[in-house]
Amino acid sequence: MIPSGGGAVDGVRSRWQRLGLPGLVDVHTHFMPERVMAKVWDYFDAVGPLTGVEWPITYRHEERHRVELLRGFGVRAFTSMIYPHKPEMAAWLNAWAADFAARTPGCLRTATFYPERGVTRYVREAVEAGARVFKAHLQVGGYDPNDERLEAVWGLLAEAGVPVVIHCGSGPVPGKYTGPEPVGRLLARHPRLALVVAHMGMPEYADFMDLAERYPQVRLDTTMVFTEFAERLSAFPVAQRSRLAALGDRVLLGSDFPNIPYPYEHQVAALEGLGLGDDWLRAVLHDNGARLFALPEV
Template sequence: MNPKSNPEPTPAPTPEDLGIPGLFDVHVHFLPENIQRAVWRQFDEAGPKIGRPWPVLYRGSDEERVEQLRGFGVRRFTALPYAHKPGVAAYLNGWAAEFAARVPECLRSATFYPEPGVEGDVAALVADGVEVFKLHTQVGEFLLDDPLLLPAWEVLEESGTPIVVHVGSGPVGNAFTGPEHLERLLRLFPDLRVIVAHLGAPEFAEFFDLAERYEHTRLDTTMVFTDFFVPFPDALLPRVAALGGKLLYGSDFPSLPYEYGHQYDGLARLLGRAPGLDEGWLAGVCWHNAAALFGS
């Protein structure tokens, strides 16, 4: 066989090749041990909100997982607790504050839930230095425009604090997921700094519409372009290029069923597949866009 007919694939550029200090991962979870183990049980059981076998690879202690991230070249990351029912947000937020205080690379992360007093809680968290919030409507089973949440959204729109929101219908949708829910919220609070998790999978095009329409709406790449998650339509790649400045690298570490580097490799495989998908685009997604948003 003529070796020239099957050339070796071009190695993916490293962050060093891209001129960035490493990866800025905006979708990492660190949780209190009891809650982390409960989350992993859901993955192990392939529960109804998981929908498929999902063998989690990274189950070490907090300290071990922080060292793993450092070894993967992650230089900044989140902790992203998310409240799944009333009465747990304060516990999660207190733990996350202590975690961020001892891990310098970690953004101060917090969550909230539609329950009485949420406006005051969110205002106090913002005043205390929280840098990013996380909501998960599929797990928490609430609407983004729940009346109890509206005063909290007003606080967050005014403060400009980013919020990572899992509102896409992947991996399993329910009555609380889908782009229509975020669209209703953005009509009320158009300047919210929302980061749509998983590029909104599987409703990619609809969430792209919202990011194109609303100046401060962004998306993270978590699990998209891997061999495991929802397939991404090639026809949307030109829009991925055009949205470059609004895309942020995310992984969903530690609850991954594949090696951490697979997410980066999936993004690197996009290079050259549409105009604008170049190394500058990749450097923006992996570092510059998040650094500009969070001031790091």
């Protein structure tokens, strides 16, 4: 059962301490400008069409409290996943995220983009200024990753080796450009692109594992996958777990904190419950992310 309560700090810490880890690396957490986050929460509260289900926000706290919670859980590195849904929004979000990372130890400087005039310029500026990870949301943004306006962007990011966490699966509902086919065409042109497939590509899990097996720089994040909530919506096929074990060096912890309808501990417990072994779990909870972002040893 999902643990009760929203904090459960000791429960989270005990799980990674048992494994001898220095903490967690979470590649999929959301920090946004206050008014943007409020709109996101309003959307979930209204049972928006991209979710269609009741989605109570467990960590509906002010920004400082949310940061303190992550640190309490033992998350030593995390992201501020931002994403635009229209033109002339991405550069402003990038400026906010740069400031947030500068004043928030442990936050990996995050940036984003949208197919629009000037996109290559502001992505290059973000990379040169130290962006560590980008977010692309094909479902919310409603754009094709193969849009010609993004071609130079993908090439730039592939050359720089900066990872892109990309929401490209068709869950919770399909978008015009979601699914493995558009991403497959993108990777065929940019095989060195370091894509991190959010939610393991839910619900097209097997198809996105195919891409990860074909392209060594493709990774999968665990965001919401295997939790009771996600299993009700789109269960991960039990028959595919052996493939997941084989890809253990390219699976990364993601949580969707704070926008999750259950306590943070449940994501970690769900991964532990797969029974894929402590070595696999250590890699997913910390080591793979620490290696991807070249975090200092502690």
